[in-house]
Amino acid sequence: MTLGLIGALAVYALIGIGVAFAARRGLGAGATEYYLAGRRAGGLISALSYGATTYSAFMMVGLAGLTYAGGVGALGFELVYLAGLGLVAIFGPRFWLASRAFGFITPAEMLSHRYASRWVGGVMAVTACVFLIPYSAVQLMGIGYLVSGLTDMAIGFEQGILIGAALALIWTLAAGMRSVLWTDALQVVVMLVTSLIAAGFVIAALGGPAAFLESTQADHGEWLSVPGPGLFSLTTFFALTVPWFFFSISNPQVSQRLFTTESIGAMRRMLLGFLLLGFVYTLISVVWGFSALQLVPDLDQPDLATPRLLATDAIPAPVAIVLVVGIVAAAVSTVDSILLSLSSLAARDLYRPLAPRGSHEMIAGQAVILVVTVLAVLFARLQLDLITVLSVAASSGLLVTVPSIVGCFFWRRGTAAGAIVSMVVAGVTVTVLQLTGFDPLGIPASIWGGALAVALFVGVSLATRPDSARADAFLAPVEQGLAQHRIR
Amino acid sequence: MSDDRRRGNRTLALLAVTIVLAYAVPYGLLRDQPVWQGAFLFWLVFGVVAIGLIAWLVSDWRP
Numbered sequence: 001m002t003l004g005l006i007g008a009l010a011v012y013a014l015i016g017i018g019v020a021f022a023a024r025r026g027l028g029a030g031a032t033e034y035y036l037a038g039r040r041a042g043g044l045i046s047a048l049s050y051g052a053t054t055y056s057a058f059m060m061v062g063l064a065g066l067t068y069a070g071g072v073g074a075l076g077f078e079l080v081y082l083a084g085l086g087l088v089a090i091f092g093p094r095f096w097l098a099s100r101a102f103g104f105i106t107p108a109e110m111l112s113h114r115y116a117s118r119w120v121g122g123v124m125a126v127t128a129c130v131f132l133i134p135y136s137a138v139q140l141m142g143i144g145y146l147v148s149g150l151t152d153m154a155i156g157f158e159q160g161i162l163i164g165a166a167l168a169l170i171w172t173l174a175a176g177m178r179s180v181l182w183t184d185a186l187q188v189v190v191m192l193v194t195s196l197i198a199a200g201f202v203i204a205a206l207g208g209p210a211a212f213l214e215s216t217q218a219d220h221g222e223w224l225s226v227p228g229p230g231l232f233s234l235t236t237f238f239a240l241t242v243p244w245f246f247f248s249i250s251n252p253q254v255s256q257r258l259f260t261t262e263s264i265g266a267m268r269r270m271l272l273g274f275l276l277l278g279f280v281y282t283l284i285s286v287v288w289g290f291s292a293l294q295l296v297p298d299l300d301q302p303d304l305a306t307p308r309l310l311a312t313d314a315i316p317a318p319v320a321i322v323l324v325v326g327i328v329a330a331a332v333s334t335v336d337s338i339l340l341s342l343s344s345l346a347a348r349d350l351y352r353p354l355a356p357r358g359s360h361e362m363i364a365g366q367a368v369i370l371v372v373t374v375l376a377v378l379f380a381r382l383q384l385d386l387i388t389v390l391s392v393a394a395s396s397g398l399l400v401t402v403p404s405i406v407g408c409f410f411w412r413r414g415t416a417a418g419a420i421v422s423m424v425v426a427g428v429t430v431t432v433l434q435l436t437g438f439d440p441l442g443i444p445a446s447i448w449g450g451a452l453a454v455a456l457f458v459g460v461s462l463a464t465r466p467d468s469a470r471a472d473a474f475l476a477p478v479e480q481g482l483a484q485h486r487i488r
Numbered sequence: 489m490s491d492d493r494r495r496g497n498r499t500l501a502l503l504a505v506t507i508v509l510a511y512a513v514p515y516g517l518l519r520d521q522p523v524w525q526g527a528f529l530f531w532l533v534f535g536v537v538a539i540g541l542i543a544w545l546v547s548d549w550r551p
Contacts, residue, residue: 072514076531080510083538086503089545213524221522226514234515245507265551272546275539282535486550488496 002151004321009147012190012325013167016183016332020174023182027175031361034176035105035344041181041260043269049184050257050270051277052191052333054247057142059285060195060327061306066231067289069302071223073232074289077240078282084245085278088258088271091249094409095258096267097481098474106341107255107405108349114408116470117416118353123423124401125345128252130427131397133372136338137379139331140164144380149307150324161380164328168335169373172343173366177260180336187329188277194326195284198319202291205314212291220293239444243395246450249405250398253334253341264485335376343368393434396446400426403457409478411461412471418461426453492548503541510534 032038041049066074095107104110108128112121144160155163171183206212217224227233249255261267292305295314299305306327310320347365355364400423407414430449432438439445482488514527521527 072526072528072531075528076510076514076534079531079535079538080507082535083503083507083510083542086500086507086538086542086545089542090500093549217523224524224526224528225520225522226518226527227520234511237511237515241511263551264549268546268549268551272543275542279535279539283532484550486492486548488493488500488545488548 001317001321002154004317005147005151005324006155008321008325009163009328012329013163016167016186017170017174019182019186020171020179023175023179027178031105031344031348031365032103033178034362034365035340036256036260037177037181039100039260040262041177041257041266042262043266044273045181045185046257046261046266046270047273047277048188049181049333049337050254050274051281052184052188052330053253053257053337054274054278054334055188055191055281055330056139056334057146057327057331059281059330060288060323061142061146061303063282063285064289064292065302065305067223067286068292068299068305069229070231071220071225071228072286073226073228073237075282075286076226077232077237077244078286079279080241081244081247082275082278082282085248085271085275087246088248088267091255091405091409092258092267092271093264093482093485093487094478095255096261096264097478099259101477101481102474104259105256106344106348107252108345111404111408111419112349114470114474115404115414115416115419116467117420118349120404120416120419121349122353123420124252124404125349127397127401127423127427128345129342129372130431131394132251132253132338132342133375134379135394136168136335136372136376139335140376140380141383143328143331146307146324146327150310150320158381161377164332164335165373165377165380167332168339169369171332172336172339172369176340180340181260183336184333187333190329191326191333192277192281192284194322195281195288198315198323198326199284199288199291201316201319202288202295202309202314205312206291206294212294215294216290220290223290223293235442235444239446242450243399243446246399246402247395250395250402252345253337255405256341256344264487339369339372342372393431393445396430396434396449397427399446399450400430400453402450403454407457407461409475412468412475413461413466414457414471415461415464415466417464418457418459421460422453422457425456426450496545496548499541499545503538503545506534506537506541510538 108121108124112118140161143164144157147155147160148157171179203212222229292309295312296308343365346368347361351364404419426449430445433445518526
């Protein structure tokens with residue numbers, strides 16, 4: 001197993017590096033080329049990359065663990081997220097048209113322009129860093145635990161982290177968004193194919209699909225219901241689904257993709273392709289979790305369901321090896337997109353306003369990629385509880401940016417003060433609530449954070465003077481484009 | 489209001505209703521039903537319907 005896994009990881013890394021450097025050919029100069037692949041990404045590759053970026057090691061480890069612990073609620077949670085992609089149908093063309101009209105590279109830059117204040121984008125960039133660096137660190141920790149556990153420490157935890165970080169770093173630095181798109185496309189295929197094969201083997205080990213359905217219902221019927229064994233109370237279901245419903249516009253590593261497609265048609269192909277891919281991958285992950293319930297029952301830690309399942313006889317060693325490569329690919333493809341997105345946010349929304357000499361912007365951005373990688377590795381090595389909490393809080397934390405993003409297009413009365421206060425106060429509040437585990441009135445932190453952000457954005461905006469001329473100038477080309485493309 | 493716009497609004501409203509049902513039905517009508525034909529099947533159908541509605545919503549775009 002150990003030698004096989006090392007060999008498979010080496011092959012995966014070499015192919016990925018080859019693809020990343022092949023992507024350098026045709027790479028032009030400038031921030032738009034580097035961060036947005038020159039706004040020329042096709043629909044298919046964008047769909048594949050969107051899938052690889054969205055779906056991390058969480059799916060075959062965390063979601064499988066959630067299914068193991070709480071049952072079918074995990075399926076509902078992930079499919080409500082998928083339905084949230086309806087937001088891309090609303091906001092996608094608006095992001096795209098605004099970025100074409102004004103040359104935006106980051107979503108934060110768009111908010112700065114719309115609200116006529118660089119502070120808005122700066123606050124959004126800092127918020128993204130606070131939550132997404134720990135999120136990346138947890139991805140690296142996932143690689144470390146999985147690889148060290150399955151090789152009996154032949155590859156250590158820290159080595160696992162460094163391998164993941166090095167691959168993400170190389171694939172980001174090689175050609176920016178171009179290398180991320182190309183390697184993501186490769187990785188999502190690896191993720192899907194390997195998980196499908198592995199799920200096929202466990203179903204076969206359980207006697208085939210009919211026997212699997214029958215035995216699950218007979219032995220673990222409670223897991224097929226909600227609230228089920230207890231994890232998925234309606235409150236928890238709300239707490240998990242609300243932040244994730246808005247993921248497609250709140251998380252810059254995916255919302256920035258709405259700037260990269262070559263046309264509105266390519267964006268449509270990206271959206272539909274991703275929905276299909278997401279639906280299949282969700283089903284596989286949930287079925288995998290249900291299989292673990294039968295093959296490795298009574299685990300104290302549900303997150304161990306996948307590693308333990310891989311160690312059973314149900315999965316031949318070569319299949320286990322390719323699945324681990326698939327999970328590593330899922331983690332790395334998420335981390336590299338976050339690295340690139342945070343780099344662009346730091347360079348465009350934090351560095352540029354402070355040091356307006358544009359010639360150093362690209363170097364600053366690449367330096368940020370290095371710094372973020374080092375921070376993620378350090379956080380991962382420390383294995384602090386705080387990191388895990390911040391990572392879990394990532395989607396709740398970024399939810400506080402949603403009112404400002406919605407207001408950008410749908411509320412001319414929204415102001416910079418409203419956007420800044422809502423992001424800062426609600427962001428700090430949700431972090432404190434998550435860290436202390438305090439749920440006032442029994443309402444979860446994510447719901448408090450979202451509600452507070454809406455209330456503050458509306459309240460402070462109404463109490464301050466809007467820049468109506470800027471709102472009109474921002475929305476004019478967007479509305480014109482929407483009419484031209486017959487988009488509602 | 490043009491026909492396109494009306495149709496778009498109708499599809500969005502349907503998507504919103506579908507999403508509300510994704511909470512209400514499993515936790516209401518299908519609560520504590522320990523069978524595949526319960527919440528599992530409902531959410532599966534919900535996923536397909538939601539994807540279908542999103543596809544319908546973007547089908548009018550004129551690139």
